[in-house]
Structure formats: structure tokens, C-alpha cells
Amino acid sequence: MRLRLADRIGDGTFADIFSPSPGDRAYKVFRRIGDPALADVAPHVFDAETAAYRIAVEHPRLRAHVPAYFGPITVAQVCDAQGTDVSDRYWLHLSYAMQRLARDPDERKVGSFFNSSEWHLMKPLVQVFEGAGIDHLGDASVFYWKTDSPVLIDFATSDAAGDHARIIPRH
Secondary structure (H helix, E strand, O other): OEEEHHHEEEEOOOEEEEOOOOOOEEEEEEEOOOOOOOOOOHHHHHHHHHHHHHHHHHOOOOHHHOOOEEEEEOOOEEEOOOOOEOHHHEEEEEEEEEEOOOOOOOOEEHHHHOOOOOHHHHHHHHHHHHHOOOOEOOOOEEEOOOOOOOEEEOOEOOOHHHHHOOOOOOO
């Protein structure tokens, strides 16, 4: 699998999301981070996310609320617009593929529902995720939450970043 920066459709703290033609799949590729506190966190975040997706797609109540998951992949190369190899910016073996979701202008983070007037919209689904062992949901994005079938992405079995970030003393 070769990816181009031109096919990047999103980014987060630890990874970029690509969707090359035909555009029916999204590929999350973890970036190398220069910050010493976070430099070695990506493998742990990857493990926690891929474990959560494996649980969710096998769970009878959750599989309808997550995109199809195609599992880990190894990216061969990432190139910029000029064709220059920029693979050294990424952990090429820390990548996975999932169904690309249609854009939702009402997409929100699960954490934004943690208020008294809206919590009822997510509480039952959050309880099923947590009951299945998927405990890191606050930063997950919720697509189609105004329908009877919300879909979550970017969730994990634990807060691996918080668990593995290094404390760097400042002098």
C-alpha cells in the first residue's frame, strides 16, 4: 500500500487518516512524534485502538455502531505532492484500515454529550462499549448521532497515551 499526502482526509494527535481512490476505505497511519514525552506512545495507542476495533466488530450490539474494520496493514510508502518519500514521518507498520464513513456535518466528540441535557443520547451506547472493555471513549467521534444508528470512531481499550506518556522534567 502506497499513500500520498494528497489523499489525507484528516489528522489527529498521533495519526493521519488517508483515503485513496476509490475512497471506500480509510487508513489510519500513526506519525512519528518529535516531542520526547510522546515519542514512544504511538505503538501503545495503536495496540489499544486495534484491540478495541477487534472487540467492537465481534460484539453483537456494537458492530452496527462502528465502521467495518479490515485490520492492521503495513504501508509501503507515503509520498508528498512532488513524489518525494516522506515515510520517515510515519510508523509504517502502525496502520490499520476501516470503512470510510460518509461525511456528517453534525459529527461530535462523545465527550461533548457529557452534560445533563444530552447524556441520555449516548449513555446506553457508552455503557455497552465500556461493558465490552472499550473504556477510552471521551475523544471518540460520533457520526450520525441524530439517527437511530450512531457510529463511533477513534476509540480504544484504554487511554494508552495517558498511560505511556513520559514526564519530562523542565529545568
